[in-house]
Amino acid sequence: MIINVIFCSVLFSFLYQISTFSTLSIRRLFKRSQCDLCQKVLPLYRLIPVVSYILQCGRTHCCKQPLHYSYFVGELTAVVIGICLYHFDVILDDTTFLLLVLVLLTLAINDLVTLSIPLHIIVIAVICGVVLAPFYLPQFFIITFVLHCFFLLFKDAIGYGDILVFSYLSLFVPAPHLLHIFMITFILAGIIGLLHWLIHRNVQAKLPLIPFIFLALVITSFNIIPF
Numbered sequence: 001m002i003i004n005v006i007f008c009s010v011l012f013s014f015l016y017q018i019s020t021f022s023t024l025s026i027r028r029l030f031k032r033s034q035c036d037l038c039q040k041v042l043p044l045y046r047l048i049p050v051v052s053y054i055l056q057c058g059r060t061h062c063c064k065q066p067l068h069y070s071y072f073v074g075e076l077t078a079v080v081i082g083i084c085l086y087h088f089d090v091i092l093d094d095t096t097f098l099l100l101v102l103v104l105l106t107l108a109i110n111d112l113v114t115l116s117i118p119l120h121i122i123v124i125a126v127i128c129g130v131v132l133a134p135f136y137l138p139q140f141f142i143i144t145f146v147l148h149c150f151f152l153l154f155k156d157a158i159g160y161g162d163i164l165v166f167s168y169l170s171l172f173v174p175a176p177h178l179l180h181i182f183m184i185t186f187i188l189a190g191i192i193g194l195l196h197w198l199i200h201r202n203v204q205a206k207l208p209l210i211p212f213i214f215l216a217l218v219i220t221s222f223n224i225i226p227f
């Protein structure tokens, strides 16, 4: 379990760090982590996910500035996934599940914070997935085509980033499982959207969808709800 927890949190931390890059180069992937605010290189013992955030009371050690809550939320979620993976079986094989869930967690945190997604993370995720996991090319082309037609017809109903994320999932997730992810995503988003409207009465408010896709992937993969 300890290995699962360390692996999930460190890999998420790495992906999230890459997602903040404005430009991507191979050299940057191997550079040491830097403080977001003063760019000072961080010592290795300050890079322990969750623990470093708590010990530093949510502040950077170098320049004493507040760290964004997204680091803590993402790393803690990755730790919970690592623990769940030890205790429960998943429908997908472990490599596919870990890749998808950590990439979606990274995209979900970005969507929550910026209402956008870093495209280079999807490109890296597709390359890693094609190398490491089984993939379904014909299904990917069909579903991606249908999703893009839907987007062209109903542009206001869904963001293009969400279409890209569903298309990405369709490359690695079998169609029946993907259908469950669709259903759970829109059920959860519908409930939260309705609650948000009841509380704020703001029709214009945009709801980030990728956190719901992430939750739907976790719920359907761990088979918490029997389908």
Ligand SMILES: [Zn+2]
Binding pocket: 035, 036, 037, 038, 039, 040, 060, 061, 062, 063, 064
């Ligand atoms: Zn600093």
